[in-house]
Amino acid sequence: MEKSVFSSFDQIRHRRGLFVMTILSILIVVVFIISVNTGYIRLSPMDLLRTMFGQGTDKQSLILFDFRLPRIVISLLIGASLAVCGAVMQGISRNALADSGILGINAGAGLMVMLLISFYPTTAAAPVFLLPVVAFVGASLTAALIYALAYKRHQGLSPTRLLLTGVAVAAGMSAAMIVLTLRLNPDKYQFVATWLAGSIWGTSWKFVLSLLPWVLILLPYVFYKSRVMNVLNLGEQTATGLGAPVNKEQFRLLAAAVGLAGASVAVSGGIGFVGLVAPHLARRLVGPKHQYMLPTSALLGALLVITADTIGRWILQPSEIPTGIVVAVIGAPYFLYLLGRKNS
Template sequence: MSNNSFLTASQQKAKKKNFFILSILVVFIVITFVISMNTGVIKLTPMEVIRTLFGFGDAQQQLILYEFRLPRIIIAVLVGMGLAISGAILQGISKNALADPGILGINAGAGLAVMLFISFFPATTAAPVYLLPVLAFVGAGLTAIVIYTLSYKRHEGITPMRLLLTGIAVAAGISSAMIVLTLRLSPENYQFVATWLAGSIWGSNWKFVLSLLPWLLILFPFVYAKARVLNILNLGDLTAVGLGASIEKERRWLLAASVGLAGASVSVSGGIGFVGLIAPHLARQLVGAKHQFLLPASALVGGLLVLLADTIGRSILEPSEIPAGIVVAVLGAPYFLYLLARVKE
């Protein structure tokens, strides 16, 4: 057997393995999805959920499932996917294992824009829902520009550690500004902001699903089409230039997509951190570093992680809730420290 034939057989085997892993992740999401539909203060048995889904449930069951649980579950999955893909992009374009929209301050920038908007409205539910992702994108975009500008050196470009430290510093400054802004909030809005900062899935109706879904439907195919570019960027700038890639142009487009995904997700989920860090790392261990598989695997792992965290948060201390961001942080903080100990300048 020739080397080419052996390589082709090996590649086919790797593809089959990766497709199998993606299928397993989908099954896990479906299982968690079903468990989450049965979780809450008012219990619904699996049969009641099935009957309601097929239109045979009573009025109360339909209200609980269609108006309260299903929108929140779908938002949790979409948010996890958006944050995970955003993190995978940032890690790819920066070659930084610690890159994450939360750690680099992009989530904080989006949150600041949303908070400024909310502070001028007497009730958050009265705010135009479809405008929130746009405002979050603007806030996240301005933050990304500041971080990129401060991190860039003409003769050195952007080093992973400089990007990380700049992002942490900018995020700290934005967080301080948000604390100052809370002083002018009404008690009602202050309570909302406190819950939002903890990472609660607060946008839990179909309007928020519709406000978030177009961002993922537009940006994910665009990012997936750039998978080959991300693979080339991982080879290093000199190699990428040699292969004909326009490095800075591609990085800007991918950074804009990452900012859009993170901003839209944060606008309906609050400050959920570490998803963009953990999900790509776990996905990389499962399917390897090629972005043709890494991006969808990251999306599935991220969706599963946030959905699982929100389900645990809703059920562990019933009738009270623990924000999904806190549950993710319990897992994410130790993992971040582990990665920080391994990473090199």
């Protein structure tokens, strides 16, 4: 009797998860269509269909395939990556406020990318496929520094100490980037200022190709480890008692999260709060089980970033607002709300 009740509950949760993910996928398709048609030059739905099947004009093909589609694809990949990265960090640290932007991981990756770009005569000359690797190195070093500063031998890793250490390190990294910007020429300064605000600056297919391997390898790996994350959420002692190699699994998952964050920052700049908002909304929609929460977080993150990018390109045409600013308008109040709930 008890077994049938649990089985029925799992079926309900499974159906709910599939329903939520289906709705989110439909919303992403709708925003995708709107985003393709957003810009100084509009493409009607019929123009879009004709161009997609090779029947459009050269100008329409250039706008769609060379300018808008790469940016939209990058927005989707970045949103999914940052959201899953946040979900992993929250699961490992058991801290509801953990996020790659708040903990300083994004700042570390950004500092390394900025150092690389500053050595090249133009921003376009920087090797595109090297950017995610350099960002991963910066994110990894920052994560190691935060862990070393927050870890206490007899007390372990306190979630509050981890958060405060991450905020302090992020502030230090941001200060270092500001100092570096003072030595840049006006052209590079304009680029870096826009990049730091969270502008999706990699808007060609070569940037898609540089980001895609990281997403295709690391996202499925994290999804595969969803059951392990369920065990880790029970606490270190319980997880160890159940036979899980806690330290190894935490290290592997953290490395995957850092890789996703670093690769995303390399082509999008400092877009924050995606990894904070998406996992929390996913838990409210489908529950805490990572088999459903992780893919739902990925879909929510993709939807959030592509929507923010579309709004940023539409609201002040022909100029645009960096995507990171639009996301911050949504994410910052939510962060304060969560912080207030945690303190209370």
